[in-house]
Amino acid sequence: MTRWMKWFAALGAAALLAGCSFGDDDEVAPPVPVGNLAEVARANGFNALLAAVAKAELGSVLAGSDKLTVFAPTDAAFGALATRLGLADANALVAALSKDQLTKILSYHVVAGEVKKAQVPLATDITTLETGKFQVRASGADLLIADELLRDSRITATDVAASNGVIHVVDSVLLPEGVLNIVQTAQANPVFSKLVAAVVAADLAGALSGAGPLTVFAPVDTAFDAIASVVPTLSKEQLTTVLTYHVVGAKVLAADIPFGTPVGTLAGQNITISAGTPPTIADTTAAAARIVATDIEASNGVVHVIDKVLIPTL
Structure with a gap:
């Protein structure tokens, strides 16, 4: 049984225990284990992101012990970028980009340390693992990210917990300078x-x-x-x-x-x-x-x- 399957099994067991009553001697159920960033991304359906991570050979980074914050594009975000670049779909995009390009793009989505929504500095340069920078700003009820290509992406979900950090979901693939022609x-x-x-x-x-x-x-x-x-x-x-x-x-x-x-x-x-x-x-x-x-x-x-x-x- 793979590690993430064990995690799902643990989730099911915890849910079963939560539904049982043991009278006055009830015991508090143990906390449900949370997988690492790679496992949580897989559990939440970030398939295109993980395909890009695999080609760039960055899986060990997301599964490592260092605390990280990942701004994770959805599969639809990868598909939208593929369409803009004249490619068929997200798979074609990952295939078309080189390992070096993917490494730079993916690293641009990762910030060292665990930065939850309440800690995200607004209108301030945030330095990524790629050594690029982006800014997050509030726009009404939305949080928007302005990348180095002057594109706005919306953060659609925040504080998805992992054992080695946190994921914020974005609706566009963030792009650093110097990667595309x-x-x-x-x-x-x-x-x-x-x-x-x-x-x-x-x-x-x-x-x-x-x-x-x-x-x-x-x-x-x-x-x-x-x-x-x-x-x-x-x-x-x-x-x-x-x-x-x-x-x-x-x-x-x-x-x-x-x-x-x-x-x-x-x-x-x-x-x-x-x-x-x-x-x-x-x-x-x-x-x-x-x-x-x-x-x-x-x-x-x-x-x-x-x-x-x-x-x-x-």
């Missing part, structure tokens, strides 16, 4: 859905997934909404020019942006970035784009988020 990073974040669709339509997904390094100034969906009447009129060649006008053929972090100096793009046309709060990018139109978030690192470069689609000469 630029296209995957955009695919994973719903605010870039229209950018991804344009990249696919222009057949640029392969080029932007390559070795790089690249810098992409990524417009959010509302930026594409502002030119919704224009996009359908563009030829594939024009769309390619528009998209490559957002790409620099080098990794340029925010601290290295040459403000006030023309910057060459893969479209063969320059943009000019001005310092400010926030910084802005001038294109061929009268309205500048604002840089609203910076330094989202990908495996092949970096992404800066902008609130306007840059328009080159077409």
